[in-house]
Amino acid sequence: xxxxxxxxxxxxxxxxxxxxxxxxxxxxPAIAQHDExxxxxxxxxxxxxxxxxxxxxVLKIDIPPGRNTGYHTxxxxxxxxxxxxxxxxxxxxxxxxxIRGERAQRGRxxxxxxxxxxxxxxKATNVGxxxxxxxxxxxxxxxxxxTPSARSNAPAYTQIMDNERVRGWRLLLEPGQxxxxxxxxxxxIRIAVDGGELVESVPGFADRGWTLRSGEFYWQEPGVxxxxxxxxxxxxxxxxxxxK
Numbered sequence: 323x324x325x326x327x328x329x330x331x332x333x334x335x336x337x338x339x340x341x342x343x344x345x346x347x348x349x350x351p352a353i354a355q356h357d358e359x360x361x362x363x364x365x366x367x368x369x370x371x372x373x374x375x376x377x378x379x380v381l382k383i384d385i386p387p388g389r390n391t392g393y394h395t396x397x398x399x400x401x402x403x404x405x406x407x408x409x410x411x412x413x414x415x416x417x418x419x420x421i422r423g424e425r426a427q428r429g430r431x432x433x434x435x436x437x438x439x440x441x442x443x444x445k446a447t448n449v450g451x452x453x454x455x456x457x458x459x460x461x462x463x464x465x466x467x468x469t470p471s472a473r474s475n476a477p478a479y480t481q482i483m484d485n486e487r488v489r490g491w492r493l494l495l496e497p498g499q500x501x502x503x504x505x506x507x508x509x510x511i512r513i514a515v516d517g518g519e520l521v522e523s524v525p526g527f528a529d530r531g532w533t534l535r536s537g538e539f540y541w542q543e544p545g546v547x548x549x550x551x552x553x554x555x556x557x558x559x560x561x562x563x564x565x566k
Contacts, residue, residue, distance in 0.1 A: 358393055360415055360443035363460070366394035373541065377463045377509055377565055380539060383456040385410075390447035396434070397441045399487050402458040403513045403561055404430045405537045409450030415443040426454060429515045431482055431490060431561060457513050457539055461487055463565070468508035468544070470564030476504045482561065490563040495520065495552035503549040510564035512540045519554030534558060 364371050364379065368391055373380040385391060385408070393415050404426045411422045436442065448454045470489040473479045478501040483490035488510075493501055495518075503523070517534035524530070525547055542562070552558050 358415065360393035360395040363394045363396055366391050369394070373539070374462070375541070378459040378461060378511065380511070381458045381460070382537070383454070383458060385446065385448045385454040387448050387451055387453065390445050393443055393445045395441055395443040396436045398460045398462070399433070399435050399437050400458055400460045401483070401488060401490070401563065402432045402434075402456050403515065404428060404456050405515060406453055406455035408448055408452050408454035410454055411447045411449050412444050413447075415445075420447075422449070425450075426456070429492070429559060429561070431492075433483055433485055433488065435485075435487070455537055457537060459511060459563075461565075465566050468565050470508040470510070470566060471504060471506055473504050476502045478502065479504065479562070483563070486566065488563050488565055490561060493550070493558075493560050493562065495550065495558045497552055497555050497557070500551040501549060503547050505547040506542060506544050506564060508544050508564040508566065510542050510544075510562060512542055512560055512562045514538045514558075514560050516557055516559040518552060518556045518558040520558055521551045521553050523549045523551070534560070 363369055364381065368383060368385045368389065370382045370384070371379055372382045383402075405428065407428050408426050409422070410426055411420050413420045446454075465487050473481070473491060478495070478499075479491040479493050481489070482492050495501060497518075503525075514534040514536055517536045517538065520532050520534065522530045522532060531553070544564075
């Protein structure tokens, strides 16, 4: 066998090996994306479960600039409240399209009925300069168990949401302003967008001072009548929800 023949065989072997290596390199990302699966939302990075009961699970979502959530799956109906404005992109699992949505404005609320539209697996990336801070709650109970209050006699409460799952209101109180008493008729949650110092007045009890901080939440049982007064020096913005 000639040296030329051996060299030719060797070169063909090297070329085949290089071709295989290039195929593996370029195919690896596609294979990895195809095989990647989403974790449940309560297990997603930067999604911290901070409270749960028979009705809801509350998540504190705090994504630093440049970070992403990894692929995670939404399956249950949920409500979200934005606390800190941020610029975010979203990418659905299996899609190469990266969508940049509207800037997540402070105080924006959103309800998503995953029970109707089906599960969604995606990842969100903070592409802005500020942390993305959001408080969300996921429903655990079936709808139709409660009748929330109307609050029609308390114009300080602006209704912002009303669907088959939940009714919600926004309350803005400047320093010295008060909100008249309302009677809560269904279990629910209060989320502070802009904190401050307020007093809660409940008939039959001494007034109770509160220091609210942005992003804090409070579970509220039904059957309570209460009025609120801003006794601090800054504007307070809260959103309250009652379940159905």
